[in-house]
Amino acid sequence: MKKILAFIFLISAFAQAQHTISGTMSPTIKSDWVLLYKVEGAKQTFVKNTKIKIDSFDVDGKKQALGSFHFILPKNTKVGSYRITYRLEGAGFVDFIYNNEDVNFGFHPEYPNQSVTFTESKENIIYRNYLDKIADAQQTLDSIQVTAIQNPDLDLNRKYKKALKNVNSVQKEYLDASKGMYVQPFIKASLRNSPSEIISTPQKYMSNMIDTFFDKMDFNNKTLLNSSFLIDRITDYVFSINYADDATIQQGLYKESVDKVLSKIETIPFKKDAIEFLISQFEMSMNLELIDYLFENHYNKLPIDVQSKKFKEDKLSLFAAEVGRIAPDFxxxxxxxxxxxxxxxxxxxxxxxxxxxxxxxxxxxxxxxxxxxxxxxxxxxxxxxxxxxxxxxxxxxxxxxxxxxxxxxxxxxxxxxxxxxxxxxxxxxxxxxxxxxxxxxxxxxxxxxxxxxx
The missing domain is CATH 3.40.30.10 (Glutaredoxin)
Structure with missing residues (x-):
């Protein structure tokens, strides 16, 4: 009987275990605090904050400052995507996954996402290793494609197919390794849909990228919806990939791209968040035409009980007296x-x-x-x-x-x-x-x- 009770106690203690998030930044920054958020689509919810501890160590005879921080997570912290923010102005955050395990990582504060290295957390280690390896494989494939466009007389088909096979091999390796893990939907969605043959012109290459950009992404997957992944890809698609030098053409591309993105989203709350996010992005460049377009063609067509009356009023009043508007009457x-x-x-x-x-x-x-x-x-x-x-x-x-x-x-x-x-x-x-x-x-x-x- 005592052994049974002890076993029950052990299981209960494990279920209620409090995990930790720890990190180091080198060099450190002029900031006292690190803030922890849970990321859900375009939103982030504050969890807690902690102070940065500063330590010094010698590097080639010179003193180097190292910043470290440590969070003890609240009991029953939800599995999902999280973000630590350490600089309120400018880019200053690291995203990671929490799945009932301690997370430990280090990074350079000036380019966190490129430099972050996870030393604890199986989920994050495997995902980070995947991102690094698939990026190298994809870059090799892309360089062959670019070379083929620049030098059409070269026969690079065999080399291209070999590089493509390597990309697919890396993808399979990490899909197998992440089987049953929380991180697997991110790995599935991260693979680009590369063509099986070399494309002959830059126009066809860009057209293929635009047409297939979302092929591997499941907009109904709850893991992806409750992270920044889809919002980040939407940002890339609308504001980077669909680009034109001509301002009039660019406005048309913006409209086409937001239409395509929003047509893929069936989950209404996420669609609302995505539209509000896009409106806020166009607000930064004061693109009133696209803000009006998003309200008229997308936001106003959401179910009435989903729309935020305050959001609409705030945004429309904010731009009521901008250039291009009819002056508010009085x-x-x-x-x-x-x-x-x-x-x-x-x-x-x-x-x-x-x-x-x-x-x-x-x-x-x-x-x-x-x-x-x-x-x-x-x-x-x-x-x-x-x-x-x-x-x-x-x-x-x-x-x-x-x-x-x-x-x-x-x-x-x-x-x-x-x-x-x-x-x-x-x-x-x-x-x-x-x-x-x-x-x-x-x-x-x-x-x-x-x-x-x-």
Whole structure:
């Protein structure tokens, strides 16, 4: 009976064992903390953090600093993909797999993913060895393909087939070695679909890569969905592989690539995350055309209960007053009449200025703009003054005749100012006759240059 109880206790203790994540970075960095996240598609959830311990050692007579860190994982930590982040600005993370075993690795903080070496964790060691070996084999194959394109008279078919056989041999070796392991879906999905014969032209080569890029990837596999793997491949496909020098062609390629990617995703929550991720990526380059395209053709077609109303409102309001947009509408009283921005028809262009009588820059620039535009009959100014009250504004606007004057009370909290994302005064917007924003000048000099070119 005692032996049975001891065995049960041992099994229970094993099931509840707390594993560790340990790492070293050499050289160390100017940072105190390492943060641990669980990665699930385009999202990452904070787990815990720990301090970096700094040690010194001698290298060829010189002192070298080594940073180390150690996490004790919470009990019942879920199996999956994890990430340690050690630099909040710029690239500073290492991804790894946790599957109920201790994980230990070392890396160079300036190029972590290229330098990381796992010394503990069977899952991570086998995957890292696979990535290194398959990369070498694929690079050999690709170099033969490139050489064949550059030198079409060379007969490299036998050499190519031998290299392709090696690629497939490496793939089989690691698929067999990872049988039953959590890491196997990553190995399956990592193999490129290389053609059986040499391709004769660069155009056919790129076309084949684009057409077959996702052939080995299972977009329904839960292991892949709950990692950064598919999101990383989506990023490569949309932003790297589908590339053109011509801006118009590039926009078309973006649309084709996001359509193809999203057509492959059947899991609705992941599709939502993927669309939101792509929108955020296009936000970085202020590509409003693609942001609108993703909302109209993909996000808005998701089930209503899946869509995030807050995400839509935040993104659409963020870009409401960007170049290319129709300026958000507003109304005001002027000479006992109600005027509306969208209905103004007294000029070919408009200069919308958000300013304030309490702003010293405004008081210096506004009179100069008035003088500059005094004889210009094609441009009309709409001066939107952000004030706490109307006292100073009432008198000051009299010095600026022939302008449209709008009083915006509550200053920074004014609804229109918030719609236009006004964070400083003066802020300028140049509009065409249809009230489309055609420029957002940075300063007075910029204002004059743009207006002179109208």
């Amino acid at each position: 109304s005001w009283k002027e000479n006992d009449k109600t005027l509306t921005l969208s209905k103004l028809d007294d000029a070919e262009n408009y200069l919308l200025i958000f300013w304030s009588t309490s702003c010293s820059h405004c008081l210096r620039e506004i009179p100069q703009i008035h003088k500059f535009l005094k004889e210009n009959k094609k441009v009309k100014v709409i001066a939107f003054s952000l004030e706490k009250n109307d006292f100073g504004w009432k008198n000051y606007k009299k010095t600026l005749p022939n302008w449209h004057h709008v009083l915006g009370l509550n200053k920074w909290e004014n609804k229109t100012a918030r719609t236009y994302n006004i964070v400083s005064t003066p802020s300028y917007f140049v509009l065409d006759a249809d009230k489309k924003i055609i420029a957002k000048p940075d300063d007075l000099k910029d204002v004059k240059n743009i207006i002179n070119k109208l």
